[in-house]
Amino acid sequence: MSQNVTAMSKRSLYVTVAILTIIPFIALAIVPSYVRTNPEIGGLPFFYWYQLLWLFLAAALFGLAAILYNKYGGE
Amino acid sequence: MLALSGILVWVILLLIFIFLGFYGRRWKKGDMSKLDEWSLGGRKFSAAIVWFLVGADLYTAYTFIAIPSSVFSIGAIYYFAVPYVAVTFGIAMWAMPKLWKVSKEKGFITASDFVKSNFSSRNLAILIAIVGIVAELPYIGLQIVGMLSVLTVMLSGIANIKLVVDLSLILSFIILAIFTYVSGLRGATLTAIFKDAIILISVALVIIVALVTIGFTKSFTGLPVKYYHILPLQVNAYWSLFLMSALALYLYPHAVTGSLSAKSPKSLRLSQSLLPLYGVGLALLALFGILVYGNHAAITFLKDTFVASSRGTYVVPALIFYSLPAPLTGFAFLGIFIGGLVPASIMAMSQSNLFTRNIVRELYPKMSQSREALTAKVAMIVFLFIAVGFVFVFPLSYSVQLQLLGGIIILQTLPALFLGLVTNKLNKYSLITGLLVGLGLGIYWMEVANHFHTWTTTLLPISSSVGSLFIGFLALSANLIIVLVGSLIALPFRKKQ
Numbered sequence: 001m002s003q004n005v006t007a008m009s010k011r012s013l014y015v016t017v018a019i020l021t022i023i024p025f026i027a028l029a030i031v032p033s034y035v036r037t038n039p040e041i042g043g044l045p046f047f048y049w050y051q052l053l054w055l056f057l058a059a060a061l062f063g064l065a066a067i068l069y070n071k072y073g074g075e
Numbered sequence: 076m077l078a079l080s081g082i083l084v085w086v087i088l089l090l091i092f093i094f095l096g097f098y099g100r101r102w103k104k105g106d107m108s109k110l111d112e113w114s115l116g117g118r119k120f121s122a123a124i125v126w127f128l129v130g131a132d133l134y135t136a137y138t139f140i141a142i143p144s145s146v147f148s149i150g151a152i153y154y155f156a157v158p159y160v161a162v163t164f165g166i167a168m169w170a171m172p173k174l175w176k177v178s179k180e181k182g183f184i185t186a187s188d189f190v191k192s193n194f195s196s197r198n199l200a201i202l203i204a205i206v207g208i209v210a211e212l213p214y215i216g217l218q219i220v221g222m223l224s225v226l227t228v229m230l231s232g233i234a235n236i237k238l239v240v241d242l243s244l245i246l247s248f249i250i251l252a253i254f255t256y257v258s259g260l261r262g263a264t265l266t267a268i269f270k271d272a273i274i275l276i277s278v279a280l281v282i283i284v285a286l287v288t289i290g291f292t293k294s295f296t297g298l299p300v301k302y303y304h305i306l307p308l309q310v311n312a313y314w315s316l317f318l319m320s321a322l323a324l325y326l327y328p329h330a331v332t333g334s335l336s337a338k339s340p341k342s343l344r345l346s347q348s349l350l351p352l353y354g355v356g357l358a359l360l361a362l363f364g365i366l367v368y369g370n371h372a373a374i375t376f377l378k379d380t381f382v383a384s385s386r387g388t389y390v391v392p393a394l395i396f397y398s399l400p401a402p403l404t405g406f407a408f409l410g411i412f413i414g415g416l417v418p419a420s421i422m423a424m425s426q427s428n429l430f431t432r433n434i435v436r437e438l439y440p441k442m443s444q445s446r447e448a449l450t451a452k453v454a455m456i457v458f459l460f461i462a463v464g465f466v467f468v469f470p471l472s473y474s475v476q477l478q479l480l481g482g483i484i485i486l487q488t489l490p491a492l493f494l495g496l497v498t499n500k501l502n503k504y505s506l507i508t509g510l511l512v513g514l515g516l517g518i519y520w521m522e523v524a525n526h527f528h529t530w531t532t533t534l535l536p537i538s539s540s541v542g543s544l545f546i547g548f549l550a551l552s553a554n555l556i557i558v559l560v561g562s563l564i565a566l567p568f569r570k571k572q
Contacts, residue, residue: 021165024351028158029318031310037303043291044362047304051157052358058161059351066168066348070341 013072020065024058076232077396081405085229088273088409092416095269096254099262108445110431111184113259113452114424115336118179122342124264128421129167129333129346130353131267134274135418136221137214138357139411141478144387146364150301152309154361155317160354163321168347170325172340173496185425186331186492187433193495196503197437202510203488204433207328208458210485211422214327215462216474218415218422219244220388223471225411228392229404231380241467247416248463252456255420260336263420270413277395277407278356284398285366294369302365308542312534315545322493323486323547328425329418363391373397385471419459427454476530480521483533483547487513490558505561513554520546 027033028051037045077085103119105112120128138156145153174189183189186207191200226240233239254262285294295302305313324330337343364387367373373393377386395407431451436442442450466474491506524535524546534543 021169024165025162028161029314031305031313032307035304035307035310040291042286043293043295045295045303047151048154048358048362051154051161052355054161055157055351055354055358058165059349062165062168062348062351063345066344070344 010073013068017065017069017073020061020068023061024054027057028054077229077404077408078401081401081403081408082229084402084405085409085412088406089413092266092269092409092413093250093254095265096251096258096262099254099258099265102261102265107257107259108448110428110444110448110451111182113448114332114428115184116260116264118336119338120264120336120342121338122346124268125333125337125343126346126349126353127268127271128260128264128336129330130350131263131271131417132327132329132333132421134271134353134356134414135214136218136415137478138360139391139414140221140224140388141217142357142361143364143390146361147367147390148364148383148387150299151303151305152301152313152316153364154305154358155313155320156361157317157354157358159317159320159324160357161351162317163324164347164350166321167325167330167334167350168344170493170496171331171334171347172344174331174492175335175337175340175343178335184335185328185428185432186326186488187429190491190495191433193499194491194501194503194506196507199491199503199507199510200433201437202507203491204429206484206488206510206514207429208426210481211328211426212458212462212465213474213477213481214329215419215422215459216466217478218419219463219466220471220474222247222412222415223466224388225392225408228389228396229408245463247412248419248459251416251420252459255424255455255459256452260332260421260424263417263424264336266413266420267417270410270417273406273410274414275356277399277403277410278359280403281363281395281398281407282359282366285363285370285394288398289366289369291365291369294366296369298365298368311537311541312543312545315548316533319486319545319547319551320482322489322551323482326485326488326492328429329422332421332425332428360391363394367394370394370397388471419462423455423458423462424451426458427451430454430458472529479530479533480518483517483521483550484514486547486551487517487554489551490555494558500562500566501558502562502565505558505565508561509554509557512557513550516553517546517550520549 034047034050036047039046041049103117105117107113111118142153142156177189181192187200187204190203191197222244223240226243230236230239334343367390377389377393381389392408396404399407428451431447431454435450487510490501490509494501520535521530524532533546535546535549536543
């Protein structure tokens with residue numbers, strides 16, 4: 001019984017960390033979604049600040065995946 | 076020329092840098108006659124230290140010189156470095172802890188050690204060691220180009236500038252070689268933290284000054300559309316450049332060295348996952364390539380002093396020089412200068428590991444541990460000065476061109492290393508064939524894309540609807556097809572054994 005629970009939660013852990021890891025790849029791979037100038041921030045075109053923003057989002061998502069996996073997934 | 080107060084700041088900080096390089100020997104002390112104590116710092120660095128150390132490989136001349144220079148002269152397509160550093164750590168956080176575990180267990184120091192054991196192929200391991208050593212060489216060359224550009228702007232206007240610049244550079248490399256010899260990766264790591272603190276502060280200062288005095292609106296005014304965003308026809312070039320660069324970073328021997336120095340797989344994973352934050356500085360430096368257009372004094376200096384083809388190299392030093400007061404310019408220039416020295420040290424160490432472990436040891440298997448460490452230390456010095464010699468003998472642009480090729484050739488080791496971490500079912504002869512074909516096609520397509528002239532692009536035009544694709548992607552695709560088809564054909568024979 002308890003073994004089943006562990007196996008189930010292990011699987012959902014793997015799915016969760018996989019999704020967290022893959023999101024930045026998908027968002028940035030859809031290049032046409034950010035090939036534009038507007039809206040600008042302080043004169044900086046969307047193309048630049050949007051990808052800059054993804055550096056923070058990627059660190060947050062990867063960081064969460066690493067913390068979850070380190071805590072519950074073994075080494 | 077930079078005012079005396081700036082030069083003074085530069086010299087004082089350089090002395091602190093040298094002190095830290097030597098002091099590194101005493102830090103987390105270990106037996107330096109063992110190779111993994113010297114070149115991996117004894118595998119005991121915490122998540123925070125590895126974060127700085129691997130991040131230090133990001134803030135190199137690639138970031139200060141190559142990327143801003145290309146944004147300046149070509150446009151938004153070179154902003155691909157930003158999505159590249161955003162995603163590369165998503166690969167590293169899963170691949171590198173796996174490599175760490177097997178390396179710790181079996182005493183591996185290089186990626187070639189792993190390949191040799193995983194596929195029981197000495198030839199494949201030697202081949203991959205050679206590719207790694209060759210790919211690092213122009214990368215070190217690029218660091219030297221960056222250091223020369225800082226010295227040139229700093230001392231511009233003095234008599235005998237070429238002689239002074241060259242002597243300063245050679246003297247710096249002699250000091251670097253000595254402290255790397257005595258302190259190994261410990262020295263590189265301590266100095267890496269020092270250099271990155273200086274660089275982060277400098278980037279922040281220049282951005283604030285540039286935004287307050289110029290602003291993006293003024294900088295973009297008058298620039299063509301290709302500076303505002305990439306063009307629709309560059310979409311395929313863009314994703315192929317950033318995804319392949321993301322895959323390539325951790326195939327470079329210096330990134331492997333940094334990863335293996337972690338104290339545990341968990342601390343390594345955590346440090347890698349947070350590294351995209353390090354890329355913020357890289358993104359801001361890329362924007363220097365645009366901001367400089369709004370700084371009238373910097374643009375005038377660039378146009379009056381350098382020919383159009385080499386102007387880009389001096390964009391970042393020039394913008395700093397004309398944005399900050401002299402003492403702060405000296406501070407920032409020292410950051411860029413040692414921003415070339417520290418990676419050069421880590422790169423030469425990783426080359427010497429490959430050379431000692433995977434080439435010399437294959438010839439002399441009975442080599443003792445202390446002899447192995449000594450060989451690596453001497454090889455490190457030789458590799459550093461091969462790079463210096465290369466930059467002095469050939470035109471500066473050669474280093475930049477070969478660096479373009481470096482990314483393409485290191486990608487060809489992906490099947491053996493990254494797929495090797497997931498499976499050992501790949502056939503070694505297919506891996507060797509795929510690697511050689513990938514290298515051959517990569518060089519051939521570089522020639523075609525550049526019409527058999529000077530290499531300036533890594534993009535091969537495909538068709539009018541697709542646009543261009545990064546050659547590394549095409550060569551790796553060919554390589555992977557050979558590896559997978561070859562391994563499938565060989566599979567039945569493998570089972571019979």
